[in-house]
Amino acid sequence: MRQRPADKAAVEFEKLHGRAPAGVWSAPGRVNLIGEHTDYNDGFVLPFALPHRLAAAASPREDGVLSVVTVGDDGEARHAEDVLVADLEPGGVPGWAAYPAGVAWALRSEGLKGGADVVIAGDVPSGAGLSSSHALECAVALALLELGGKPANSGPGTPSLAQVARLVQRSENDFVGAPTGLLDQTASLCCTDAHVLFLDVRSGEAEQVPFDASARGLEVLVIDTRASHSHSDGGYGARRAGCEEAAALLGVDALRDVTAEGLDEALAKLPENLRPLVRHVVTENERVLRAVEVLRSGELAELGPLLTASHVSLRDDYRVSCPELDVAVDSALASGALGSRMTGGGFGGSAIALVPVELHDKVVADVEAAFAAKGWTTPRTFTAVPSPGAGRDI
Ligand code: GAF
Numbered sequence: 001m002r003q004r005p006a007d008k009a010a011v012e013f014e015k016l017h018g019r020a021p022a023g024v025w026s027a028p029g030r031v032n033l034i035g036e037h038t039d040y041n042d043g044f045v046l047p048f049a050l051p052h053r054l055a056a057a058a059s060p061r062e063d064g065v066l067s068v069v070t071v072g073d074d075g076e077a078r079h080a081e082d083v084l085v086a087d088l089e090p091g092g093v094p095g096w097a098a099y100p101a102g103v104a105w106a107l108r109s110e111g112l113k114g115g116a117d118v119v120i121a122g123d124v125p126s127g128a129g130l131s132s133s134h135a136l137e138c139a140v141a142l143a144l145l146e147l148g149g150k151p152a153n154s155g156p157g158t159p160s161l162a163q164v165a166r167l168v169q170r171s172e173n174d175f176v177g178a179p180t181g182l183l184d185q186t187a188s189l190c191c192t193d194a195h196v197l198f199l200d201v202r203s204g205e206a207e208q209v210p211f212d213a214s215a216r217g218l219e220v221l222v223i224d225t226r227a228s229h230s231h232s233d234g235g236y237g238a239r240r241a242g243c244e245e246a247a248a249l250l251g252v253d254a255l256r257d258v259t260a261e262g263l264d265e266a267l268a269k270l271p272e273n274l275r276p277l278v279r280h281v282v283t284e285n286e287r288v289l290r291a292v293e294v295l296r297s298g299e300l301a302e303l304g305p306l307l308t309a310s311h312v313s314l315r316d317d318y319r320v321s322c323p324e325l326d327v328a329v330d331s332a333l334a335s336g337a338l339g340s341r342m343t344g345g346g347f348g349g350s351a352i353a354l355v356p357v358e359l360h361d362k363v364v365a366d367v368e369a370a371f372a373a374k375g376w377t378t379p380r381t382f383t384a385v386p387s388p389g390a391g392r393d394i
Contacts, residue, residue: 129349304339
């Protein structure tokens with residue numbers, strides 16, 4: 001049987017430090033069913049948590065030092081350079097170590113200055129657009145908060161999960177330098193088993209909507225194209241800046257304020273280069289609202305066309321897809337998927353497909369064959385089931 005990430009992190013902590021950790025916290029990766037590039041436009045998103053998790057086994061330290069080790073599948077331990085929490089400055093920590101260090105930096109605003117020994121282990125595929133970096137940040141955030149005497153969501157004087165999501169976002173935006181929105185942190189912290197999370201990013205209102213594809217003979221197939229992606233290089237930030245420019249030209253706080261009915265009028269006021277961005281955001285918000293209605297009705301097959309329309313919009317208007325994602329989507333559709341789209345920020349990473357369970361093997365084989373015909377690495381595929389959000393395991 002597969003070892004739980006939390007158990008693995010605890011064992012590895014004991015190996016490295018010669019004692020058991022004070023606790024182990026873990027957080028999942030996510031897929032976003034629909035609602036892409038809407039979060040930083042104050043719009044709607046609809047993610048669910050994956051069963052894949054990253055766990056942080058941790059104990060407090062008296063000397064204010066943050067020491068982080070990740071242990072890979074191969075058992076190899078990678079040590080980040082030790083840092084003094086009090087000395088952390090944005091841009092001061094390179095590579096993956098910036099993610100846990102950024103969380104410690106952001107938590108200083110909560111009055112937490114203590115150090116910790118942290119050992120990370122887990123099974124969220126990295127570089128797959130499934131939010132492994134957010135899983136890492138959220139697990140570390142919960143660990144440091146509890147070690148510092150402010151466990152998340154524990155009543156007065158402690159931060160709610162939504163506040164933790166904002167702290168994690170600040171660490172990512174201001175410390176790591178990736179201008180991301182709130183989708184991934186909120187998904188990792190707030191999703192629940194067997195539900196998708198319908199989040200209105202502007203109001204912060206969140207609703208857990210039941211989602212059981214298997215009850216309708218369907219599944220959500222994840223296709224990790226293994227084409228790498230990053231949100232700290234220019235493409236993501238350029239889209240975000242374009243949306244902000246369009247909102248300013250339209251005199252609204254965010255593109256959320258442009259309605260489907262007012263879309264044509266808004267487009268007519270904008271320079272040509274910004275129109276496709278606005279069209280994507282406005283139509284994508286509409287698709288999320290429609291998808292929630294479909295989920296409530298139980299007619300899950302009707303999600304299919306919404307997913308595919310979302311992909312077309314991301315590919316042609318928002319221009320954040322890539323050849324690997326397009327081939328994954330097109331071949332899944334050609335072999336019987338009811339709908340398919342890229343998920344996450346794009347430029348690589350993963351696609352999802354809504355697949356009748358009996359077609360699973362055929363869709364996987366056809367997607368693999370399409371990749372082989374292009375001479376690309378075989379994609380990784382798995383069926384995603386909505387799973388619990390972050391929390392303390394041990
Ligand atoms: C990435 C970002 F981190 C999210 O905030 C979101 O913008 C997403 O891309 C696109 O929907 O995952």
